[in-house]
Amino acid sequence: MTIGLLLTLAALAIVDSTSFGTLGIPVYLLLSSDRSRTSRLLIYLATVAGFYFLVGVALMLGLSTVMEQFGDALRSRPAYMVQLALGVGLFLLSWRFDPKWRAKRGLPERRFEPRVGGPRVMVLLGLTAGALEVATMVPYLAAIGIMTTSGLAIGRWLPLLAAYVLVMILPPLALMALRGVAGDWLEPKLERFRAWLAKHSASAVSWAIAIVGFLIARDAAVYLFFT
Numbered sequence: 001m002t003i004g005l006l007l008t009l010a011a012l013a014i015v016d017s018t019s020f021g022t023l024g025i026p027v028y029l030l031l032s033s034d035r036s037r038t039s040r041l042l043i044y045l046a047t048v049a050g051f052y053f054l055v056g057v058a059l060m061l062g063l064s065t066v067m068e069q070f071g072d073a074l075r076s077r078p079a080y081m082v083q084l085a086l087g088v089g090l091f092l093l094s095w096r097f098d099p100k101w102r103a104k105r106g107l108p109e110r111r112f113e114p115r116v117g118g119p120r121v122m123v124l125l126g127l128t129a130g131a132l133e134v135a136t137m138v139p140y141l142a143a144i145g146i147m148t149t150s151g152l153a154i155g156r157w158l159p160l161l162a163a164y165v166l167v168m169i170l171p172p173l174a175l176m177a178l179r180g181v182a183g184d185w186l187e188p189k190l191e192r193f194r195a196w197l198a199k200h201s202a203s204a205v206s207w208a209i210a211i212v213g214f215l216i217a218r219d220a221a222v223y224l225f226f227t
Helices: 003-016 020-030 037-060 063-074 077-097 099-104 119-136 138-149 154-168 170-226
Strands: none
Touching: 003 138, 003 154, 020 037, 020 119, 020 170, 037 119, 037 138, 037 154, 037 170, 077 170, 138 154, 154 170
């Protein structure tokens, strides 16, 4: 285990910490006006960190090797045709969330704001955010790949994985601590950030669905038409 490896993993974790699930939603929770916002945020962050950690453990232990048992069926022509249809469908669906597309047709603008509630709602919100970001957790998948190719034993990569998800949720924890000592100074800045997120959330969702749909369709099209 080298310093370069540790620095690379730390950099990837910092990139992961800027996603909507790990930073955007916590900002919404921080700006909640009731007294239970701290406990809600901690439950949410613990759920997201636990989800990421378990996904990482599953990948490191070779979940992909289990899927290889179904490799022949998944690489068949009918399976790729279903994949192509799914990818095209997702790409077309992305336009339904695009603000400009909706405005031209007189449809109301969609905005995505997390629902605030009790512990069960926060756990569900954390699991939903993690599941939605699985397809786009490129830094995390890169970190898993680096640890895998480094040939680390489980006694080394397990604490590294735990440290990764801890670094990933440090920014919202730092904001929570800063809000406790400098709330008057931080509050308007968080409000502006929340307004920016609310304004661009629909576009972000539209782009995310379009990119995932394109990648799924492209993979299937290469197999069906160019091999």
